[in-house]
Amino acid sequence: MPEPGSCQGRDLVQVGTVTGVFGLKGWVKVFSYTDPVESIVDYQPWLIKRGERQQLAEVAQARCQSKKIQVRMRGYETRDQAEGLVGMEIWVERRLFSALDEDEYYWFELKGLAVVNELNERLGTMDSVLETGANDVLVVVPDPTSIDQQERLIPYVQSEVVNKVDLKSGLIRVNWPRDY
Structure with missing residues (x-):
């Protein structure tokens, strides 16, 4: 106990x-x-x-x-x-936190999730969020299984850029080319 x-x-x-x-x-x-x-x-x-x-x-x-x-x-x-x-x-x-609607997340829930693009290329791991005013931006850092060692800033725009968040699978699927 x-x-x-x-x-x-x-x-x-x-x-x-x-x-x-x-x-x-x-x-x-x-x-x-x-x-x-x-x-x-x-x-x-x-x-x-x-x-x-x-x-x-x-x-x-x-x-x-x-x-x-x-x-x-x-x-x-x-x-x-x-x-x-x-x-x-x-x-x-x-x-102690309020329950959110479906497709809404607290940022701490996304930290550490794998980020993959539509070609199933692993871009890295979600590390933090930048608040820019227009929209929030995911800071994606490289990890041992990512396609390269590049840090990426990916706008958190649901449906346009962020296609799916799957907390159970530990995955964020994005519409984001590897060379951005």
Whole structure:
């Protein structure tokens, strides 16, 4: 049986990182991976960890200033206490996320999937997403079985470029020539 505050046996998603301290009363700066950034505080409790060190944390107060999040966690009342949190990753249970419609995905679900084109050529592995304004762009990095060692930026435009996402097979099928 997993220990309380343990990652073992849980389906966890990293949603942010503690990047610094703010003020003297235990506040920390948080870099949020959520969109919108302030929604990170809606997912509770947090499991914060660095290496083997991990613990459950509860947000006591939060504020957003210029798309930056500042948080005070329960039990952290001083700057010295808060400094121990800097660099810790913030994880939450996957079950806290809303269910999506068919053909909608959270970006973290696509990370690590193989990307193949219509000729069944493996272009690489989906690594991350760039938000460009017009549409999101998949960053596809080479892997040991890809056709070459080229990093590719592939627009995430459903039906036109991204033909199919199959989470069970671990595959994203794209309409994208190898020489783009």
